Amino acid sequence: MRGLGAAGLAGGAGVLAGRGPAGAQELTVPGLAEHHTGSQAAISHGGMGTVGTVDHVRNGFTPQQLLTEFDPGVVSKDASGRTVREYEFVAVNKDIEVAPGVFFPAWTYNNRVPGPSIRATEGDRIRIRFINGTEHRHTIHFHGIHSARMDGVPGAGEVGPGETFTYDFIAEPFGTHLYHCHSLPLTNHIHRGLYGAFIVDPKRGRPEANELIMVMNAFDTNFDGENEVYALNTVAFAYMNEPIPIRRGELQRAHVINVTEFDPLNSIHLHANFFNLYRTGTKLVPDEFTDIISMGQAERHMIEFTYDSPGRFMFHAHQTEFVELGWMSFFEVS
Numbered sequence: 001m002r003g004l005g006a007a008g009l010a011g012g013a014g015v016l017a018g019r020g021p022a023g024a025q026e027l028t029v030p031g032l033a034e035h036h037t038g039s040q041a042a043i044s045h046g047g048m049g050t051v052g053t054v055d056h057v058r059n060g061f062t063p064q065q066l067l068t069e070f071d072p073g074v075v076s077k078d079a080s081g082r083t084v085r086e087y088e089f090v091a092v093n094k095d096i097e098v099a100p101g102v103f104f105p106a107w108t109y110n111n112r113v114p115g116p117s118i119r120a121t122e123g124d125r126i127r128i129r130f131i132n133g134t135e136h137r138h139t140i141h142f143h144g145i146h147s148a149r150m151d152g153v154p155g156a157g158e159v160g161p162g163e164t165f166t167y168d169f170i171a172e173p174f175g176t177h178l179y180h181c182h183s184l185p186l187t188n189h190i191h192r193g194l195y196g197a198f199i200v201d202p203k204r205g206r207p208e209a210n211e212l213i214m215v216m217n218a219f220d221t222n223f224d225g226e227n228e229v230y231a232l233n234t235v236a237f238a239y240m241n242e243p244i245p246i247r248r249g250e251l252q253r254a255h256v257i258n259v260t261e262f263d264p265l266n267s268i269h270l271h272a273n274f275f276n277l278y279r280t281g282t283k284l285v286p287d288e289f290t291d292i293i294s295m296g297q298a299e300r301h302m303i304e305f306t307y308d309s310p311g312r313f314m315f316h317a318h319q320t321e322f323v324e325l326g327w328m329s330f331f332e333v334s
């Protein structure tokens with residue numbers, strides 16, 4: 001991690017130095033050069049991708065964290081023996097770098113986009129203390145089953161600047177869900193970055209697997225009502241530049257969530273493989289066996305797959321435009 005820190009700081013200097021069209025060639029900071037060497041293979045895909053690197057340290061989150069970190073909350077038991085998971089979410093405005101040198105004025109939960117990946121078991125009680133540290137009204141609206149007053153919409157759990165609200169509900173049904181701000185105008189509040197994964201496990205559990213969070217998102221960086229940057233977990237080409245390491249023969253379970261605004265559909269396609277599709281993650285047996293799934297806004301699915309031979313395997317949206325603008329990824333199977 002010391003190495004990453006050094007590279008990150010150097011990367012910041014590099015991006016600042018490289019604000020002009022020729023800037024990419026001027027990135028000669030030693031730490032940054034070392035960082036590039038590690039991901040050299042990624043730069044040779046027919047000119048696709050970006051020049052330079054995103055400063056993950058300045059962003060405050062790395063692609064690996066967004067992919068693999070689940071937040072169990074602060075866990076306790078109530079008088080009835082039920083598991084209680086408590087969280088504190090703060091709405092914060094923050095500029096994030098979504099592609100090298102491309103900064104987006106995000107609205108975030110806890111300084112990251114997507115927000116924390118909440119993980120619970122069906123029947124757990126979830127308590128989220130929400131503090132609005134911005135100048136706009138916001139909510140947290142959960143996809144799941146709960147009472148009207150916990151719905152996180154204008155009139156029920158919406159908080160103004162400096163205000164606080166505690167959402168309190170039981171996690172159900174099990175599945176791959178999401179949460180997002182539901183203040184108006186909705187497109188603006190969602191696409192600015194106020195969303196995250198809400199994963200509810202079945203009581204009986206699932207087979208052991210390597211679990212991954214994949215939020216398909218996009219950014220309208222010039223506010224013209226169309227997206228300029230597409231990504232898996234916020235940073236364009238992040239997992240092309242640094243392929244996701246997975247083990248041969250190990251079951252992979254990905255929670256894929258589409259929060260893309262402005263485009264009616266997004267999709268995920270695995271190369272050289274097929275996956276079991278559990279729609280919304282709400283069943284224990286797969287609905288389908290396929291190599292591509294298209295999703296509307298807020299649609300999400302759980303997919304399971306295994307790679308049996310080593311190598312570098314692409315996965316990406318099947319909308320070519322999205323691919324070229326950032327939604328291209330790789331698994332490195334070893």
Ligand SMILES: [Cu+2]
Pocket residue numbers: 137138139181182183189190194
């Ligand atoms: Cu909002």
